[in-house]
Amino acid sequence: MTDDSLSTPTDEVGDALATSTSEASLARTEQRSHEIEAQIAADPSKFRVMTGDRPTGSLHVGHYFGSLMNRVRLQNAGVDTFVLIADYQVITDRDGTGPIAERVRGLVTDYLAVGIDPGKSTIYTHSAVPALNQLMLPFLSLVSDSELYRNPTVKAEHEATGGRPMSGLLLTYPVHQAADILFCKANLVPVGKDQLPHLEQTRVIARRFDERYGRANPDAPVFPQAEALLSSGSLILGLDGAKMSKSRGNTIELRMTADETAKLLKRAVTDSDRHITFDPVNRPEVSNLLTLAGLATGRDPRAIAEEIGDGGGGGLKRYLTEVLNEMLAPIRARRAELAADPGYLADVLAAGNAKANAVADATLREVRDAMGMAY
Missing domain, CATH: 3.40.50.620 (HUPs)
Known part of the structure; x- marks a missing residue:
């Protein structure tokens, strides 16, 4: 050359x-x-x-x-x-x-x-x-x-x-x-x-x-x-429906406690429709939480939506809080040992x-x- x-x-x-x-x-x-x-x-x-x-x-x-x-x-x-x-x-x-x-x-x-x-x-x-x-x-x-x-x-x-x-x-x-x-x-x-x-x-x-x-x-x-x-x-959005970002404070950090996770998920954005469906185009915020639940459990987000049904955003958040904290529990326990x-x-x-x-x-x-x- x-x-x-x-x-x-x-x-x-x-x-x-x-x-x-x-x-x-x-x-x-x-x-x-x-x-x-x-x-x-x-x-x-x-x-x-x-x-x-x-x-x-x-x-x-x-x-x-x-x-x-x-x-x-x-x-x-x-x-x-x-x-x-x-x-x-x-x-x-x-x-x-x-x-x-x-x-x-x-x-x-x-x-x-x-x-x-x-x-x-x-x-x-x-x-x-x-x-x-x-x-x-x-x-x-x-x-x-x-x-x-x-x-x-x-x-x-x-x-x-x-x-x-x-x-x-x-x-x-x-x-x-x-x-x-x-x-x-x-x-x-x-x-x-x-x-x-x-x-x-x-x-x-x-x-x-x-x-x-x-x-x-x-x-x-x-x-x-x-x-x-x-x-x-899958693309995961932040809890506010925007791009997940450290600087926006819309994330669930691995180092957080179960209680901190629960408090953040209570504030997660959903919508006014009480019947939960998986529809990423028309219901991106609800579908994002369903995606997270699916990743945490290995289940199809559509099946989770059908199970929650008319439980509304509150029901979805309670379910996600439970399964996400359960999945993260061993990681958080190991993290605490390492940090010490x-x-x-x-x-x-x-x-x-x-x-x-x-x-x-x-x-x-x-x-x-x-x-x-x-x-």
């Missing part, structure tokens, strides 16, 4: 990002996800998963049903799983880190409480893995500013800030995410449909790096082309950071070798 290579691939990545969520592309990705699940069942050793969270608040039931359960499933199936606590990404759109140490410890506690096993999964933080972040330098040379400005992830994150000036870290957010995935050579990333453009940016960066620096051995690329494992979970042993939590994170550093250092050495920069 020539020195002016960034003048033409702009169209390449633009087209890739634009089509990554087209109807045909989504159908292909969904089909590939089914194939990957079959391959995991046959031989999980072929895969390494990378996933994680920003420590901006406590994890809630949306996280549990949307991603945490799937992480536990994958690790227990034998997939090598890397779980990132993205502490550096907290400041992409914020003026400070807040009570970040407390939140990082909280994430570790939540992870272990829901069943993430430090003997099977690697839990680590951005700030403790220098080589991961150093990969941003060569990766930034592989993208243009126009590509970054057009990236849907950047646009969405910037809009969420209310139009404040975009920081350089926010602009390069997709490149940092690419480093998150590529440092450990993950070839599988669990994502929702809205996150496919971010994964496509990672694939473009991996491909460009190997085109520019990896031609000495084209059959052994430095980086894999990470694939998406699409989430099959901060030394163990620190040891888990230290061990995960050590493993992540070993992997990142090896990848960085390989990158420097490919670039002719191993002196």
